[in-house]
Amino acid sequence: MESLATFILTKYNYWAVIILLVIGLYAMIAKKNLVKKIIGMNIFQTAIILFYVSIGTKRGATLPIIEHAYGDSAHAVHAADYINPLPHVLMLTAIVVSVATLGVALALAMKIHAQYGTLEEDEIQEKIMESEPGSTSTSG
C-alpha cells in the first residue's frame, strides 16, 4: 500500500495529466451540449501541454538564460543547472494550435446555433430528423 502511495505521489504530474485527459474525453463523449464538448476538447489539449511543460522542469534549476555569456569562463554552462527550455518552446506552438482549434470550433458552434437555434445535440438531431425524414444517421 505504501509503495502504491509513493508510486502515485512521486509521479503526481503524470497522474494529473491523465486525470485531465480523461475529464476532457468524458466531456467530449458524454455531454450533450456542444459548448461543453468544446470545453472538454480544450481540457484534453491543455492536459498534453501540461505534460510537456512538466517534463521540462527540474527541481532547483534556473532559467536557461546565460548572463554575460561567451568569453567569460566563470559562467560556463552546466546543463544540470538549467531547465530544459525546448518542451516549453514547443508548447508555445501547441498553445497557438489549441487556440486556433478553439476558435474554429466556436465559429462552427455559432453557425450551428444560427441554423438550429440550439446547441443541445439531441434537439439538433430531432430538427434534422424533422427536415430530412428517412435520414438514419445518428452522429453529425
Add this chain to the structure above:
Amino acid sequence: MKEQLPALIVAVPLLAALLVTALWWFDRRLCFPIAIAAVGASLAAAVTLLLRVLSEGAVDYYLGGWPPPVGIAYRIDHLNGLIAVAVSLVSFLNLAACRTVAEQEFREKTGAFYALYLLFTTGLLGILITGDAFNLYVLLEISSLTGYALLGLGPGRAFLSGLNYVFMGTVGASLYLLGIGYLYVITGSLNMADIAAILPSLLPSNLVIMAFVLCLTGLFVKMALLPLHGWLPNAYTYAPSMVSSLIAPLTTKVMIYVMIRITLSVFSFDFAFDETLLRLPILWLAILAITIGSLMALSQRRLKKMLSYIVVAEVGYMVGGFWLGNRSGMSGAVLHIINDAFMTLCVFLAAGAIAFKAEDDRLRNLTGLFRTMPATMAALVVGALSLIGIPPTCGFFSKWYLISGGIEAGQYGFVAALIFSSLVNGILFFRVFEICYFEPTSPPHAYRYRRTVPAAGTGAVTEAPADLLTVLIATAVLLIVLGLYSGEIVTRVIHLALPPGLS
C-alpha cells in the same frame, strides 16, 4: 534556386495564400491565377525533386542551414517524393476543375476558399517532406484546421458534421503529440533520423511501445480506420462538392503515409513487426474496416455518402497491406495510396458535377444521367471500374499486389475481405449505372416542381461546366495511364522506398 526546392514546395503556396487573401479586397480576378500558379509551382518542384531522388538518392534540406538535431530537416526519398507528386497533382487538378462551381457556390467567400485551399495543400505537402516529428504535428494541424474551415464553408448539415470532425481530429492529433512527447522523454530528440538512431540502444522498453501505440492510435483517428471512422462519412457528404473532392482523396492517404513513415523511419521495421504484438490486431482492424465499410456503402441512399464509405473501406486496404509486412503487401499499400488518390478524385469530381447540375445526389433521383451528362458519366464509369479493380485501370494493379501479398503472408482473411469488397463495389456501381442508364429520364427538380417547369427540356440537367469536365476526363485517362505504368512505378520507385531486407 535548385538547392532550395524542398523549402519552395511549402513556402510558395503558404505565401500565395496570404497574397490571395489580401488581393481579394483589391482585384478578385487575380486570385484564381495566383492560386493555380502556386499549386503548379509546388507540383513542378515536387516532380523535379522526385527526378533528382531517382538519379541521386535521398535529398536532405536543413531549414535556415541548421543541421539536425538542432534544426528542422526536410528529407525527400523515394517514398515521400512519389507521394508528394501525387498529392500536388491531385490538388492542382482539383483546383483547375473548381473555378466555375466554386464561384457559384461560395460567391463572397471564394477568396477565403482559395486561401484555405492553398494552406491545406501547404500543410499536406509539409507533412510529406518533413523529417521532424514535432514539425509534422504542426503541419498536421495546419492541414486539419484549414480542412475544418473548408468543410465549414458548406451549407446545411456541414457545420454539425464539421464540428464532429473537429472533436475527433483534435483527439487524434493530440494523441500523436502525446506519443511524440513520450519519444522525446526517452530519446531527447525530435528529429526522425536521430530518434531512429537512438532507439535501438533503449530497447526493450515499454515506454517506446507505449509511444508507438499512442502515435498509431492518433493516426488511426486521423485516417478514419474503422472503429474510429465516425467523423468521416458525414463530414465528406455534407461538405461543398469541390471541398470533398479535395479532402477525400488527400487526407486519409497522407495519414497512411505518416503511419508508414513513423513505423519504418522512426521506429524500425524489426521493432514494429517483431517486438510488438500489433501486427495481427491491426490486420484484423483493417479486415473489419474493409468488410464493414463496404457493407455500410451498400446501405446508403446518397451517392456522396456511398463514396465516403468506400473511402473508409479503402483505408482498410492500405493499412492492411502495409501490416502484412512483406514486399508485395507494402508495395501494394504504397501503390494504392497513389492510385486511390486519383480514383477518389475522379469519382468525387463526378459526384460534384452531378450534385452541381442535378442539384441532388440521392441515388433514386439520378435517372437518365447517361443521356444528359454523357461525358461525366463516362468518367464516373472509369473511376468505378478502377475502384472495382478491372484490369486496364490502376485499381486492379494495386489490388493485385495486395492480394498476392496476403497470400504470401498466409492472411487469407485479408484476401477474402479484398475480394468481398471488390464484389460489393461492383454491385454498388452497377446499381448506380442501372438507375442512371435504364430508368426513364425524369430530372429530379422537374419531378418535384412539375407545375413550375413548363415544358420538358427547359431546366433539364445539362453537361458539367467545361473546366470541371476537362479535368474529370483527364483524371479518368490518368487512371488508365497509371494502370499501364504501374509496373514501372513499383520496380523503379516503390521497391527502393521499402526497407531493403524485406522478403
